Amino acid sequence: MNVKEILVALREEMRKNNIDVYVVPTADFHQSEYVGEYFKARKFVTGFSGSAGTAVIALDEARLWVDGRYFIQAEKQIEGTGVEMMKMLEPGYPTINEYLEEKIKEGMTIGFDGRTVSMGDGIAYRCIAEKNGGSVSYDKDLIDTIWKDRPELSKEPAFMLEEKYTGESIESKLSRIREEMKKAGAESHILTTLDDICWTLNIRGNDIEFFPLVLSYAVINMNDMHLYIDESKLNNEIKAEFEKNNIKIHPYNDIYEDVKSMTVNSVMVDPTKINYAIYSNIPESIKKIEERNPEILFKSCKNEVEVENMKKAQIKDSVAHVRFMKWIKENYDKEVITEMSASDKLDEFRKEMGGFIRPSFEPISSYGAHAAMCHYTSSPETDVQLKGGTVYLSDTGAGFYEGSTDITRTFALGEIPEIMKEHFTLVLMCNLGLGSAVFMKGCTGINLDILARKPLWDRRIDFNHGTGHGMGYLLNIHESPANFRWRYRKWDSDVLQKGMIITDEPGIYVEGSHGVRLENELLVCEDEKNAYGEFMRLEHITFVPMDLDAVKVDMLSDEYKKLLNDYHKEVYEKVSPYLDNEEKEWLKKYTRAI
The missing domain is CATH 3.40.350.10 (Creatinase/prolidase N-terminal domain)
Structure with missing residues (x-):
């Protein structure tokens, strides 16, 4: 139909x-x-x-x-x-x-x-x-x-994510969650969000497109936990770990009837996450405590093991991107490369790095006017060949066992019009301005968003999306509550805290012509504490060149030139050890000081 x-x-x-x-x-x-x-x-x-x-x-x-x-x-x-x-x-x-x-x-x-x-x-x-x-x-x-030919629910198996990747045991996570339940006065806590459940249980799966999650519900009590899941997805290793932590397994859909017979006095629910059907099935006699799921902030602030692993994942993806950038700029006019084949080639480079699981979200591989559509997805019906004279935008991510990545680069294919160079350079200024931020402890992403938008707002230009989002560790690629945006959103405009990883991705989009977006991932770090207070800073963990072929150097102040040169110096230092001699020479050219 x-x-x-x-x-x-x-x-x-x-x-x-x-x-x-x-x-x-x-x-x-x-x-x-x-x-x-x-x-x-x-x-x-x-x-x-x-x-x-x-x-x-x-x-x-x-x-x-x-x-x-x-x-x-x-x-x-x-x-x-x-x-x-x-x-x-x-x-x-x-x-x-x-x-x-x-x-x-x-x-x-x-x-x-x-x-x-x-x-x-x-x-x-x-x-x-x-x-x-x-x-x-x-x-x-x-x-x-x-929907007569509706696909079936996924039957894909789950897998355990080892503590060498998670940095924390199930027991420890449940203990922290129960402390928050006590503070809220709740005897039970209903979870329906897959990333919160998978983070708590240190499991991942293949039930959601791109995100390695497992279809499940959970009810956490003070002494046990009830997991609603297709048991056939769980291997013996996972079951043994669950039994050790007093986690009882139930059929996936039983949650809807089971909540009707809950006997606790109080239950904690997140009104933005729990679905209306489950909420409506909770007996009226039970006090419903509306609080944000504590797991949301817990998983947003990465522990030291997760941070080090995600840095490793970023290095892997940065190396893959450097090879991809070299390949595309050297071959777009020598062979037939399309949006879809380019995206596939990038994943080939990623697979060569080892530990690659899958793309972390639907790839955006967009040429020319297609790049003006922020979340364009190429398909056999829209796929086009890359040619010179305009820009190509790649916004893609990888799921490695060491963590997830999300990187956007816009490349000039041959000589491009001056307006495209101007837009590229403005977006570059936006990216560097935010990425170099030092700020007072207690700031939110709302406080810092102006650092990314000022070069555009000064020229009465804007982009119609957030500047950055939190990154999950093999979970959701858009992870609350860390973000950069200028609009306030309740429960999603938190203070920036140590260990949060957030993207920095400003852009300019001209319908029918071109789009430019540049995206790095940033780690929130503690900085100096002095007589003026406690300072925080942002640290780059993505190391891919900004295409110097698209930069109008005369638009950059000395400060921006220094920021770009310092970043490119670090790109070369971090990535070159993984490259052969030819690749190193190429990278030197694209990380040269300007």
Whole structure:
């Protein structure tokens, strides 16, 4: 079926179930950013393939909410489907809740699969419906009814991540979590987020696209833990480790009935993470303590073992990127290289480094005008050959056993127009300005974001995405609460702390022409303590040249020149020991002082 036919079938199901508006988020049952094939309901119903967005289907219209990363992509993919795009955070466009407020009338029903909607969103929908004399229906998966060839849930096995990689035992992690439960006055703690569960249990898997996670739920009590998972995924080593820590295994879907019979007095839940169905099944007699999952901050602040491992992963990926940069700049005009074949070649270089598991997110390999789409994904239908005269943007990541990486570079292919060089140089200034930050302890990413945007804002230019995000250790590539952005978000605008790893990725995007983005990973470090207070600093852990072929040197102040030269000196020192003589000579050229 095409999208128009799917919408007809969905509306028929809506009428059968007395549902007037049906909400389809981009989510699995665990609020994951990327989801397995089984959970791609929003893509199925709208045709939009991006990693974020929410569809709202009424009986007379269909709308799709997307953020600034996807405006261009979504507009193209939903053209002619009858789905209308709503630009999030843009003037003139209502939020989903504002739209529902207007749409829902007396006696109307908002429907959604409560397993795919967060507690907070579900409550908001219920309040909107009841205020307007309506109701919600959260126990019907209408998409499943019409999706005849829906893929099955993943059956991939889990694996244990050894303590030489994690730096902390399950016992220690559970002890820390229980201390936070005590502080909150909670006897139980329900976890539905896969990265929090996998971090706690030191396991990884292959159930989520790109992220090595395992479909599961968990209930942590003071003396035991209950894990809801397909037991066939667990080997004897994992089971023995779980038994040692009094972790009891239950069938994956039993969580929904089991929470109905909970007998504790209080339970801690994260309203932004727990899904609405589980929340609604908790007995009313149990006190619900709404707190952010403590695992979120714990895993964001990497321990010394994790930091050293992630630095090793970055060196591996930096070496792979140097070889990739050399190959692409020397061969784009000698052989047929396309967006997709270039991305595949980069992964070949990564595999040569050893310990490579898989890409850490969907690769962005974009040439020319495609690079203006922040989260463009090349496909057989859109794949194009790389040629000279413009830029090529590669935003990709790797999952090594030592950790995850996320690196973006924009390369000049031959001689490029002056405007592209100007934009490249501005983005370079943004990247270097933030990457060199020294700041007072207690600052958040909101405080520092201006360091990245000032060169652009001074020229009345901006980019429509955050400047940086936290990095998970073989978990989610976008990991809260560490970030750089100028907008405040509750529970996601924390003080920057030692051990956080955050990306630095400003950009400029010109629709129909080109895009430039440069991304390094930064480690938050403690710095000097003196009479003025405690200082923090950021340390580069990504070591890939900034393409000097694209730099307008006369735009750079002496300070920026020094920052770039110092960075390139470190790139050569860190990467050259892993290169052969020819590669070293090439790297010398692209890390030369300017």
